Amino acid sequence: MSYEYVQVERHGHVMVIGINRPKKANSFNLQLCRELSSAYAELDADDSIRVGVLHGVGRHFTAGMDLREVGPEVSRGSSLLAPGGIHPWMVEGKRLSKPLIAAVHGKCLTLxxxxxxxxxxxxxxxSASFAQLEPLLGLFPFGGVTVRLPQRAGWGNAMRWILTCEEYDAREAYRLGLVQEVVDDGDHLTRAMQLAEKIARQAPLAIKAVLENSRRALREGEAAAELEMPRLAQQTFNSEDGQAGIDTFRQPVSAPVFVGR
Structure with a gap:
């Protein structure tokens, strides 16, 4: 697909998606919201792609929402998604079934x-910095932070930053569990690609099953996830990739080449 505010590149089994509105600090207007939702759908539908990497083009990851353009749409209750798109904030409709790695630099604000x-x-x-500024402007942060940050960081840590609207640095983001690795400036995308390529070498069906079960545990509780485990185990053990892995375990020769079946 052709995009104005999103860059899409394929590197083997990895799709790299760039937020590409650098003159506006990658702030999200309606078109960018919809283009990113389409890019996510493209990532999910492409059987040759196993992992996605999201990054920001230019000096910043994103300054958040372009209130002049998106504010009126939110006020009217308009959809920010393209037809057939996947919600970039994963708070409604279909979710990505493949792993997504975010590579962050510069400002990472609100959305x-x-x-x-x-x-x-x-x-x-x-040198990346983060802030949730919506309450400062009299607004509600509608992209999932009120659910996910308390899960990730604990109630007090989440409220500390959501309610004060203060900016925090990469070290604090790491302490909160918001980010998993902090790297030297300029190395964020390279390191994200290294992780993506490593994940892409694993069995796609097994990775999908792990994501599905882990997300179910978060959303529906441990019991719901446990009920699903036998089905997922049988599915992966009976797959071509599962049998290839078992054969390699029995007779170690070389790493199995997974085909996603």
């Missing part, structure tokens, strides 16, 4: 923090 929370792994540059 940017919520994009990060919707990813599965986050790498950030040492």
């Amino acid at each position: 940017g923090v919520e994009l990060v929370l919707a990813a599965d792994i986050v790498v950030c540059a040492a």
